[in-house]
Amino acid sequence: MHIPWDTPSDYAAIKEKADALDIKFDAVNSNTFQDQVNAKESYKFGSLSNTSKAVRDQAIQHNLDVINIxxxxxxxxxxxxxxxxxxxxxxxxxxxAFQNTQDSLIDIYKALPENWKLLVEYKPYEPNFYSTVIQDWGASLMxxxxxxxxxxxxxxxxxxxPNTNIEQIVAILQLKGKLGGFHFNDSKYGDDDLTVGSIKPYALFLIFNELVYGMENNPQNPDLAWMIDASHNIKDPLEDLMQSLEAIQEAYAKALLVDQNELRTAQADNDVVKCQEILQGAYRTDVRPLIEKARLQSGGAIRPLDAYRNLEIRNQLIKERGKNTVATGL
Ligand SMILES: [Mn+2]
Structure with a gap:
């Protein structure tokens, strides 16, 4: 949930409804990248890094409010x-700017309940186009x-x-026990927030290959907070979620097919050709029947998208929703 976008009016009611549907709330997201209604201070020149203590204090307080929610x-x-x-x-x-951000984050960190985590997201540019305070994984890790x-x-x-080796970043963060969460989407140029797997499915597989290795070999990492962080502005949002889950399950299943022992041996022998064969052999395997069978066994639809498109409720939802809504992805 993003606060205040998704702030519920009745916490008890929404919690009860979620419990009944076996839905859990993972990480909550604060929002100091937009000025808030009735807020005294503006974030035009930054929030946790701002030169003004009053602005920083307001942004810190917002994060504390989000923790409470x-x-x-x-x-x-x-x-x-x-x-x-x-x-x-x-x-x-x-x-x-960096030191202000660190000091503000420490204030927020001190207010975390004992069993909570703080996840620090990074991004190279946009909405600022010369410098971003938390520009990359190195800044986030520091x-x-x-x-x-x-x-x-x-x-x-x-x-x-473009072309950053994300799987290597994932691997090294896991080695250091500092990979806390993941936002899935895909891009051609920048922070495009396209459906995960729609542009670079092989890169997604390579990332999952590192995740599978890390989940096996780096128990010092916490259970990862997973989030589908895409913008479905020309698709039915539920259909986009189904396509996202399909892509994630496929990449994960293919990564599980990699024979890690065989790969380790080929790497030790510097058999470059064999290493590539092992990875691409897994990637080129059609795992869709396997995933369909797994869905069937767990009581789900074999092909969720087809099942959804045949549902009366879908047509009802589309009618209620009216024309496409434009979503903002971060
Ligand atoms: Mn994100």
């Missing part, structure tokens, strides 16, 4: 993504380390410059 819903993590940065050289003092053991880096697939 999440606590009522059974959430166990707070994700912070900042738009803070600068659009022109000289606008910001890089060191001051801030997380500066907070403590319950703070981790969060990887959003779309928050990288």
């Amino acid at each position: 999440g606590d009522k819903l059974g959430s166990k993590a707070l994700t912070v993504w900042l738009a803070d940065g600068s659009s022109f050289p000289g606008q910001n003092n890089f060191q001051t 801030l997380a380390n500066g907070c403590g053991d319950k703070a981790y880096t969060l990887v959003d697939l779309g928050h990288h410059l």
